[in-house]
Amino acid sequence: MQLSEVYQNQSVKEFGEALGRALGKEQDYASLTDLEFAQTKTDFADALHRFLRRFHTMASKKENLWYCPSDSRVEELMQLLDVVAETVPGDDNVRYREAIRLVRAALISRALAQATYLRVQEARQQQRATTQQGQL
Numbered sequence: 001m002q003l004s005e006v007y008q009n010q011s012v013k014e015f016g017e018a019l020g021r022a023l024g025k026e027q028d029y030a031s032l033t034d035l036e037f038a039q040t041k042t043d044f045a046d047a048l049h050r051f052l053r054r055f056h057t058m059a060s061k062k063e064n065l066w067y068c069p070s071d072s073r074v075e076e077l078m079q080l081l082d083v084v085a086e087t088v089p090g091d092d093n094v095r096y097r098e099a100i101r102l103v104r105a106a107l108i109s110r111a112l113a114q115a116t117y118l119r120v121q122e123a124r125q126q127q128r129a130t131t132q133q134g135q136l
Contacts, residue, residue, distance in 0.1 A: 001087045007106040011076035014069045015048070016107045018055055020114020021066060026058050032111070035104050040093075041081060044100050048074050077103065 006012060019035075022028035031054055034047035052069065059066040084099035085092075 001084045001102070003102055003106060006080065006084060006102050007109065009076075009080055009106070011069070011073040011080065012103065012106045013110060014067075014073055015051075015077065016110020017114045018067070018069050019051065019107060019111035021118065022051070022055055022058060023111055024115035024118035028054055028058070030054070032108065035107065038100055038104070039097055041078065041096055041100070044081065044104075045074065045078060048077060 019028075019031060022031060028051075031047070031051040034050055035044075038044040038047045052071070052074070055066075056068055059068050081096065081099045081103055084102055085095040088095040088098045090098075
């Protein structure tokens with residue numbers, strides 16, 4: 001399976017956007033680190049669940065209520081790992097390490113794009129506010 005196919009997966013999109021929001025607005029680098037160090041399916045699932053707990057806490061404090069990926073999206077990501085692992089040669093350890101690497105790359109790529117977008121939007125809003133104050 002190609003990285004582009006993984007990148008287009010709906011669960012990757014939703015988790016990536018949520019991770020990007022957490023990075024961009026809350027600077028949640030702990031979740032990014034958790035994902036980076038995941039080497040097994042269990043580690044990866046644990047990292048996703050820890051991220052969801054953090055994200056739900058962050059989202060509950062926001063007035064505009066962020067959309068939180070559901071637990072079913074975790075299941076979909078784990079199924080995606082299985083599908084990707086089936087396309088990789090080698091024993092289970094090698095196959096799943098490679099599958100995790102591909103899915104993680106897609107998640108982080110989406111997250112960084114989202115975080116950058118949010119920072120640009122925030123900078124534009126601050127610039128508009130400063131310009132409006134200067135005109136008063």
